[in-house]
Amino acid sequence: QKEVEQDPGPLSVPEGAIVSLNCTYSNSAFQYFMWYRQYSRKGPELLMYTYSSGNKEDGRFTAQVDKSSKYISLFIRDSQPSDSATYLCAMSENNFNKFYFGSGTKLNVKP
């Protein structure tokens, strides 16, 4: 069993839709949760960062963490074609940059 599970998609939505991306995990020691966006042939870039359970909002993006269910989500409101990319969740046990990544969900936002 992988430590972090993520639906690979692809997920195709019309412009303006609300997008929900999710990951589940098995390691209860994870405390730090990140979402990265990766465009084709590029390196990942950090979108959102959350410590422990709760919600965090940044513009059109909202990250949610439910540690009791070992489930994290990223919501994108008013999605744009420029949001088309692969979204990777990542998690860390401790306070150091050793991350466990999901396999990524490929998102396509159609104009």
Added chain:
Amino acid sequence: NAGVMQNPRHLVRRRGQEARLRCSPMKGHSHVYWYRQLPEEGLKFMVYLQKENIIDESGMPKERFSAEFPKEGPSILRIQQVVRGDSAAYFCASSLTGQTMNTEAFFGQGTRLTVV
């Protein structure tokens, strides 16, 4: 301020050859991480280095792989006697400190290794 620079962007090696991947961290960053991304899979942690020290190499294969981050110059990931299964994208990230809470790790654009 240039980002994390990796070179080469693409590397083709024949089975049995050595592959040497370079990573220059962002200016002022002294913490470097290497990740490997296989096709259709997420990034897998390989090694965490500070200047002249290996902090965590728990993700490194036991044989043929080594990494260094010398006092001067880039970090190097070396793969000896490459096999087809080593074909992947190798990403380097750097951060100002090693603490997730206080600093973001910035990723380079990766080196795509193809073993033929």
